Amino acid sequence: MATPRSLRHHAANPRVTIPDVAARAGVGWMTVSRTLRQPGSVAEATRRKVLKAVKELGYVPNHFARGLLSGAAPVVPVIIPTLDHPVYVSFLDGANQVLARHGYQILLGATGYDRGVEEQLITALLGWRPEGLLLAGVDHSPATRKRLKQARLPLVEFMDLAEKPLGMNVGFSHFDVGKAVANHLIQKGYRHIAYAGTLTETDAKSVKRIAGFQQTLRENKLPCKYVASSTEPFSIHLGGRLLEKLLERNPKIDAVFFGNDDMAAGALFSCLRRGIRVPERVAIIGFNDQEIAGATVPAISSVATPRRKMGELAATMLVAQMKGEPVAQRRVDLGFQIIDRETT
Amino acid sequence: MATPRSLRHHAANPRVTIPDVAARAGVGWMTVSRTLRQPGSVAEATRRKVLKAVKELGYVPNHFARGLLSGAAPVVPVIIPTLDHPVYVSFLDGANQVLARHGYQILLGATGYDRGVEEQLITALLGWRPEGLLLAGVDHSPATRKRLKQARLPLVEFMDLAEKPLGMNVGFSHFDVGKAVANHLIQKGYRHIAYAGTLTETDAKSVKRIAGFQQTLRENKLPCKYVASSTEPFSIHLGGRLLEKLLERNPKIDAVFFGNDDMAAGALFSCLRRGIRVPERVAIIGFNDQEIAGATVPAISSVATPRRKMGELAATMLVAQMKGEPVAQRRVDLGFQIIDRETT
DNA sequence: TTGAAAGCGCTAACAA
DNA sequence: TTGTTAGCGCTTTCAA
Numbered sequence: 001m002a003t004p005r006s007l008r009h010h011a012a013n014p015r016v017t018i019p020d021v022a023a024r025a026g027v028g029w030m031t032v033s034r035t036l037r038q039p040g041s042v043a044e045a046t047r048r049k050v051l052k053a054v055k056e057l058g059y060v061p062n063h064f065a066r067g068l069l070s071g072a073a074p075v076v077p078v079i080i081p082t083l084d085h086p087v088y089v090s091f092l093d094g095a096n097q098v099l100a101r102h103g104y105q106i107l108l109g110a111t112g113y114d115r116g117v118e119e120q121l122i123t124a125l126l127g128w129r130p131e132g133l134l135l136a137g138v139d140h141s142p143a144t145r146k147r148l149k150q151a152r153l154p155l156v157e158f159m160d161l162a163e164k165p166l167g168m169n170v171g172f173s174h175f176d177v178g179k180a181v182a183n184h185l186i187q188k189g190y191r192h193i194a195y196a197g198t199l200t201e202t203d204a205k206s207v208k209r210i211a212g213f214q215q216t217l218r219e220n221k222l223p224c225k226y227v228a229s230s231t232e233p234f235s236i237h238l239g240g241r242l243l244e245k246l247l248e249r250n251p252k253i254d255a256v257f258f259g260n261d262d263m264a265a266g267a268l269f270s271c272l273r274r275g276i277r278v279p280e281r282v283a284i285i286g287f288n289d290q291e292i293a294g295a296t297v298p299a300i301s302s303v304a305t306p307r308r309k310m311g312e313l314a315a316t317m318l319v320a321q322m323k324g325e326p327v328a329q330r331r332v333d334l335g336f337q338i339i340d341r342e343t344t
Numbered sequence: 345m346a347t348p349r350s351l352r353h354h355a356a357n358p359r360v361t362i363p364d365v366a367a368r369a370g371v372g373w374m375t376v377s378r379t380l381r382q383p384g385s386v387a388e389a390t391r392r393k394v395l396k397a398v399k400e401l402g403y404v405p406n407h408f409a410r411g412l413l414s415g416a417a418p419v420v421p422v423i424i425p426t427l428d429h430p431v432y433v434s435f436l437d438g439a440n441q442v443l444a445r446h447g448y449q450i451l452l453g454a455t456g457y458d459r460g461v462e463e464q465l466i467t468a469l470l471g472w473r474p475e476g477l478l479l480a481g482v483d484h485s486p487a488t489r490k491r492l493k494q495a496r497l498p499l500v501e502f503m504d505l506a507e508k509p510l511g512m513n514v515g516f517s518h519f520d521v522g523k524a525v526a527n528h529l530i531q532k533g534y535r536h537i538a539y540a541g542t543l544t545e546t547d548a549k550s551v552k553r554i555a556g557f558q559q560t561l562r563e564n565k566l567p568c569k570y571v572a573s574s575t576e577p578f579s580i581h582l583g584g585r586l587l588e589k590l591l592e593r594n595p596k597i598d599a600v601f602f603g604n605d606d607m608a609a610g611a612l613f614s615c616l617r618r619g620i621r622v623p624e625r626v627a628i629i630g631f632n633d634q635e636i637a638g639a640t641v642p643a644i645s646s647v648a649t650p651r652r653k654m655g656e657l658a659a660t661m662l663v664a665q666m667k668g669e670p671v672a673q674r675r676v677d678l679g680f681q682i683i684d685r686e687t688t
Numbered sequence: 689t690t691g692a693a694a695g696c697g698c699t700a701a702c703a704a
Numbered sequence: 705t706t707g708t709t710a711g712c713g714c715t716t717t718c719a720a
Contacts, residue, residue: 030692063471291580408697
């Protein structure tokens with residue numbers, strides 16, 4: 001019986017298989033397979049013939065057949081909310097470096113900050129029987145948690161810290177970031193401190209950052225209700241608009257913590273254009289310490305977060321566990337660092 | 345015979361299979377398969393039992409088995425030089441949106457601008473029998489070209505324009521960008537015009553851009569040898585250093601075309617810090633029109649390139665061909681646009 | 689050093 | 705409406 005037509009989505013490539021190579025090389029079926037896997041156990045002349053045929057025909061081993069036998073594929077899904085944020089891209093890049101070096105391929109999944117999508121994505125991706133999984137964030141739907149537990153595969157949650165990680169965990173505490181930034185600004189003498197950002201209610205990490213931030217303000221008897229947020233994706237320009245809105249509504253505001261450096265930079269540029277002095281009139285601090293923060297004039301204060309390193313470490317830990325090696329620490333707090341520059 | 349142990353890389357998840365589900369649901373083998381594929385052809389009660397078992401066991405269909413039957417997988421490798429460049433990330437994001445919507449998964453490949461790596465990557469990725477392929481650039485090694493021709497699968501080369509594309513092609517002419525920028529600067533009255541960037545000899549697109557740029561200068565009897573380049577990855581700070589080097593070596597230089605906006609911004613910031621007037625003392629123009637270009641004070645002139653749209657279009661064309669639909673235009677020139685702002 | 693046979697999980701055809 | 709059979713491409717074991 002030929003391949004069922006209904007599954008043949010399209011007139012495809014001439015699927016070269018081992019028998020094809022064998023025919024071409026004038027050798028037996030198994031000889032080809034063996035030449036490819038254990039070249040040593042095949043006569044020199046035979047091997048040369050086989051390799052020649054492989055090359056001529058452009059034979060590429062079919063991962064499906066292998067995967068079906070082994071029950072697992074050298075792929076690692078990386079699930080992030082969006083590619084439209086340099087932080088996740090840096091993570092991805094770091095992880096890719098390490099995974100590629102170990103022969104793993106990345107399957108990309110972007111959830112758009114939607115838990116439903118995350119759930120579907122994970123289910124679909126699990127169908128590839130990946131050896132491991134890299135998952136952004138530590139707050140997932142119950143269904144997702146259950147699925148992941150059932151799958152029982154090596155996995156690393158990253159970008160945030162979990163009390164009870166599903167598998168391994170690499171990140172830092174966003175709540176602590178909020179606290180640290182608030183304390184920093186208070187120490188510097190600011191008293192009317194605002195937060196500006198996006199996804200202030202959707203993204204668990206933002207929520208935690210804001211919670212730590214506001215709690216600290218409250219503990220210091222300072223107003224903590226100055227918040228500007230937007231449902232549109234963050235951008236440099238949005239930062240400017242958010243700052244303008246904030247100052248308009250509450251002229252007393254003297255410092256603003258932005259959800260990331262792009263928005264902080266936009267706020268700074270807006271001030272530059274409108275002649276608002278930074279930090280004299282209003283202080284600005286960003287988040288993530290992207291390169292732009294250290295480059296502007298004046299340079300923007302920020303919070304350094306180790307995202308590339310996080311990617312490398314998460315991948316390294318995952319690889320170790322996939323290979324069955326012991327992993328010393330299953331939960332790593334990478335910390336963060338406040339970078340005090342010219343805008344605070 | 346059990347699964348061969350040597351292929352079992354590790355103690356893995358308890359691979360739930362259709363027979364497992366069938367046993368749990370107390371129904372036959374095929375009934376489960378059918379419930380999943382054609383729910384209509386199964387009795388209501390049976391179906392409920394099956395779905396219940398599927399849920400309880402956390403069954404996920406094994407893509408390998410399907411792939412083995414159909415000979416192709418709903419995955420699309422996207423091969424780019426690096427994730428460390430916003431342009432490729434935007435493309436990736438655009439492509440991912442479209443591909444995800446059509447049920448395709450992205451397999452990520454980063455070549456690091458290395459043709460050898462590109463070749464290996466493509467070979468490995470072809471083993472997944474992807475239905476299609478997205479490939480950055482149009483300049484590939486002969487071996488790569490041959491492999492791709494043999495594979496005979498739908499593919500789109502993007503980011504640049506090819507005379508003779510391997511498959512489909514979406515991009516714009518980097519040579520023309522170079523010409524246009526040179527003409528623009530000449531028209532504005534600049535006479536000592538430099539290029540600054542990275543990968544000036546490695547990346548075919550840079551090479552073409554510079555060629556068009558220098559040819560135009562030459563045609564206008566202007567010096568065309570002012571070039572500053574670096575082998576390190578581009579960055580905002582590098583832009584500053586490159587500009588400083590250029591002005592030091594050739595004080596006559598009155599305009600610089602940067603290989604991207606990050607470097608242009610770095611150059612601008614450097615000028616701001618050192619009190620060099622832009623554009624009076626030196627004009628600056630970037631490339632790609634990233635958001636930063638329009639946001640700085642003064643705003644940076646640049647060349648707008650349609651990278652997200654390119655990703656969406658490339659993916660759309662690919663999907664069409666993968667589904668066997670006709671594709672009107674197999675080679676699309678998306679063009680570019682010079683954005684004249686305050687730095688030129 | 690090479691060949692033969694079995695089976696990984698699933699689905700399409702056919703039969704009941 | 706459900707069960708049976710065969711086979712996708714490959715690797716492993718066992719036999720020659």
